[in-house]
Amino acid sequence: MTHTLVPATEADGRTAALLAAVRLQRPAFEGAALRAEEERTLPEDIVTMMRDLGLFWLKTPTELGGSELDPISFCDVLEEIAYYDASAGWAAMIGNGTTGCIAAWLADEGIAEIFTDDPLPIMAGQFTPRGSAIADGDGFRVSGRWSFSSGILHSSWLVGGCRIDGTDELVLAVVPKSEATVHDTWHVAGLQGTGSHDFSLTDVHVPAARICRWFGAAPKRGGLLFRQPQLLFLANELSPVAVGIARRAVDDMYEMAAATARGPRGSVLADRLAFQKDISVAESRVRAMQLLYRDAVAQGWEIARTGADASDVLVSRLRAQHTLIVEECLDVVSRIFRYGGGRALSLKNPMQRHLRNLTAAMQHVYISDENYEVAGRARIAEVAAGRP
Template identity: 35%
Template sequence: MSEPRRSPDRERLLAAVERARGVAAAHAEASERLRTLAPAVVDALRSSGLFALAAPRALGGAECDPLTQVEVFEAMARADASAGWSLMISALLAAVAGGTLPDAGAREVFEGPFPTFAGLQVPTGLARRVAGGYAVEGRWAFGSGVRHAGWVFTCAVVAPEGGAPPAGPPEMISLAVPRERVVIEDTWDVAGLRGTGSEHYRIEGAFVPEALTCPFPAAPQRRGGAMYSLPFIALVAAGHVGFALGVGRRALDEIAAVAPRRIKAWPQLALGSHAAFHMDLGRAEAKLAAARAYAFDALGRMWDRARAGEALSIDDWSAIRLVQTYVTEVAAEVAGFAYRAGGGGALFAESPLQRCFRDVHAATQHIAATDDAYEFAGRARLGIAELHPMLAPRQAAGGAR
């Protein structure tokens, strides 16, 4: 029998967001000034249990399905984009690490209070084999949440033994390193998502035991249910979609609140009384609702395949990549409309409209939302698309539970 389509923890997790959202919203400006989440926000997310929402139950997680993940990340991003983004990154890295690390490594990482994670899954570091593990060095960008993380889960190329170049693609690994052994650089001075603390970070020759590593990108599933059989890009898709939907919704919330009291200089009438604004707002509502429905359809079909134990097809991959890019673009369009409609008042730092505009446009720069998703979909439609190694299915592994 396949797993239930929706998590039994859905209501509990959404209630947890409700408890944390007020703290995140109240400290949004402080997080911007600090360029990382304010300590009160981190404490609220920890105490809510939300960092554990996507990790395997065997490690203390909620093992939440992708559709519920969309709703949870959407709700937190609606309260504050930086909090929503930071929650997404930590929770999904916990899912990847929890589903794939060897048993000894998983016990070490997940013992005690539930851990927080940061890290970039792009192999810009180098790992050299040594007795019992790897000596790792390198520099990575975009370590969202690294200043409050307990672990950095990142990725490196394995140096060929003997110095000979590999005959095929290089071997790559993911690896978990305690945050204390990572050098954080002060680089996150940016336009959007300022409160995420997405600093560059370095690892300088640290020893990483074999138990804290796994193959990348197609590590074997070692524990958990159907969700952890999904390849990396599919596993994290719900996070990017939920984040974008939440910021788009917050932008429409804000412009709806501003419209009755914003008096346009010409002809001295409230924005909320203009028929043209009514039409534009209606279109924006329809666009965001349609994008949300598309997201639940595409990710629902992906989840149904995983629950049935079926491999993802080229058409599935086309939909997974399309939905992340398209929903992010729609959210950016909606936030752009709301920002422009907000007039001069939207320019000021205290306006959530400018923050929504900046934050969602920062998300459009993420690799998960790039335009080549449309190119891939076009090739898939013509029957000429090929799977990238990042889309490869996970290896089979015994002991998944």
């Protein structure tokens, strides 16, 4: 039984059709979940299906062949995929965010090289500046090593954050995967199916056309979607994945409750008052987190639609909300996990996968106590300045 806590935003016919197509693939997503963990990356047939549905280009400008969904519609689709399989949802999240940024911000010459008519590229990488770029003729020599490049095995292009040597300028270097060394590092306890390996570059020449000046720059193409504050353009992706996983954990625990008893004379879990209370609280908390992330995403979208300036206070507050959402989803699943008994420890039991996957999601660079510190500091300064 599936409980959709908040109806999807389906006013746009494209979104309704896309959601319907994703829901038809539920058996495929769910059937491949264990295979993805065993292979430590999404199985090839799942990647092919997601390509065919356009699920890696929901945040790519329409002029390049993408869907350019509004943020709420995007979250609807991402949450739905994550409900079926966390690794597929995560891979869609990374593929969309990385590809979408390059698609909107890279110079025209680079776009002409990368975005051919068919197939559109899937990108992986890391924006954190772990590399250096040294001026070299008509481009730069790039070296560095980047971790957590989710989806790298099914991606064709890689993106690495760099600092231009001798300056404070940060850029994104875009290279064909064939020019990188992929390191088999993804031996982990959660989100195993995401293929989040490291990659490195050693003195690779990157033409200036494939050096993306993304940090703090205006987009070169695309509509209102790309006028959101840059940090919100990326940070709003994690919450729907976390909520999708937590929703599924609650539903799976409901399913387990009727058949789970403690000891030969123990009461059936579904009949225990403590469980009835805790599962209801869990479902309410997940619903609250779903509403909270949709509110945060809507606020970022409103900034883009109205052209209003985004204050540091607002952006930091919304990032703090996204941090809270992931933390709460993990806590919800942690609290109901104990009701699964010994069965929940089985590597084939979905409850332990939900717990591990959310624990792994909490380690993402965008989910940090520092987000609360920044938000609190900004608000304290605002109050001290006499602004309500």
